[in-house]
Amino acid sequence: MKIYISADMEGISGVVSLAHVEPGSGEYERFRRLMTREVNAVVEAAFEFGASEVVVNDSHNKMDNILVEELHPRASLISGSPKPLSMMQGIDGSFDAVFFVGYHARAGSSEAIMDHTYTGSVLCAKINGRAMSEAGLNGRLAGYYGVPVVLVTGDQNAVRCAREELNDPVGVVVKEAVTRYSAKVCPFDVVKERIRQGVKEALEDVSRFRPTIEEGTVELEIAFKQSILADVALLIPGMKKKDARTVVYNAADYLEAYKVFRAALAMGSGIR
Numbered sequence: 001m002k003i004y005i006s007a008d009m010e011g012i013s014g015v016v017s018l019a020h021v022e023p024g025s026g027e028y029e030r031f032r033r034l035m036t037r038e039v040n041a042v043v044e045a046a047f048e049f050g051a052s053e054v055v056v057n058d059s060h061n062k063m064d065n066i067l068v069e070e071l072h073p074r075a076s077l078i079s080g081s082p083k084p085l086s087m088m089q090g091i092d093g094s095f096d097a098v099f100f101v102g103y104h105a106r107a108g109s110s111e112a113i114m115d116h117t118y119t120g121s122v123l124c125a126k127i128n129g130r131a132m133s134e135a136g137l138n139g140r141l142a143g144y145y146g147v148p149v150v151l152v153t154g155d156q157n158a159v160r161c162a163r164e165e166l167n168d169p170v171g172v173v174v175k176e177a178v179t180r181y182s183a184k185v186c187p188f189d190v191v192k193e194r195i196r197q198g199v200k201e202a203l204e205d206v207s208r209f210r211p212t213i214e215e216g217t218v219e220l221e222i223a224f225k226q227s228i229l230a231d232v233a234l235l236i237p238g239m240k241k242k243d244a245r246t247v248v249y250n251a252a253d254y255l256e257a258y259k260v261f262r263a264a265l266a267m268g269s270g271i272r
C-alpha cells in the first residue's frame, strides 16, 4: 500500500502564531522540528497499519521545512520549491491513499489557526460554486488521479473543512483553536496516540474511501482581497472578470483548473 502525505505547518499540534511558521523568526527552528516529529509519527503509524511505501511532500511556505536528517528512515521526502504541482507534487495514480497533515481551515473561518487559502491574498476560492480550503483543492487533484484522501490532521475547523469538501476522510483534531492565533494544545504523546488511532481507522479498510472527482469541465472562481490581484489574474487567456476583485475561469478538467489557480496566485505574488 502506497501512501502520499502532503504536510503543511499551520495545523501542526503546538503551532499557534505566525512566528512559529515563518522562516527567519526565532521560534521557527523549534517548530520545524515539531513538524518533522509529527510527520514522522504519521509515517510510523502508516507503516504499522499496512503501508509499504510513504512519500512526504513538504507543503508549507518554501517547502523545505522538514528536517531531512530527522526524517523517518523509511519515508522519502519531496523538499523545496517551486514545484509544478505545489502542495501535491508527486501525486499520481500509483498511490492508494492520501493523507493531509498539519492542514488549516479555509480563508474566512473563525476559531481556526491561521485560516487562509494558499496565500493571504485569497478571500475565497471556489470550485463549481463551492468554497474550498486547501484540503478541498488538493484533494480534488488527488481525485483527478483516482486517489482518495483518507486522513486529515489539524485543528477542529481544518478537519471540518476537509470533511465538508471531500468524501469523508478520517479527521484527527490535534489542537482546539480558540482564535486565529490561540489554541488549546496538549502533550505530544496524546497527539501521537490520536494520530495512531486515526491512521489505523483510515488504513484498516482503505478500499471503502472514494476519491473526490470533479467530472467534466470545472469552473474556478477566485475572489482576491484586492482588485489589483484580479487585474493581474486577467492576463491569463480565458480568465474572465466577475467583479472588481473576482475572476472566473472555465477549465477543461481539474488539473487545468488547479494549474490556472496556481498561476493566478503566482502572478500577483509580488504585488502589494
Ligand SMILES: [Zn+2]
Residues within 6 Å of the ligand: 008, 009, 010, 059, 060, 061
Ligand atoms: Zn502552510
